[in-house]
Amino acid sequence: MKKRILIVDDKETIAKLVAMYLSDFDFVYFDNPIKAISWLHEGNIPDLIISDIRMPEMMGDEFLAYLKGNELFKSIPVVMLSAEDSSSARIKLLESGAADYIVKPFNPMELKIRITRILI
C-alpha cells in the first residue's frame, strides 16, 4: 500500500509539483492548515505532512506547533517548505519538531530523497 502524504500550501501549484515528483506516494491536499486540522480530526492519519510556512489563514509554524502539541498527531513527521533561507528560521523549526526543512525553490529530486528517507 502506498504511503499517504498530507500537503498543506496556499499555492496549489506547489502541491501539484510535489505530487508529480513523488508519484510513489498518495497525496491529500489542503490550501490551509485549518482545513487540514479538521481532516486530521476526522481520524485521518497521514504517514507524513509537508507544510508551507507563509499561508494567510494560519502560518506553518503555528500549524507545526499545533501538531507537535497534540498527542494524536505529534508522531507524524512534518517537513516544512519555506522561501526564507535563514539559518535562524531553520533552527527554530527543527527545534519545534520539524523532521526536515526544505527551501523553495527546491530541487524536486532533493525533496524526493529527503521525504523517502524519512518514510523508510
Ligand SMILES: [Mg+2]
Ligand atoms: Mg505560501
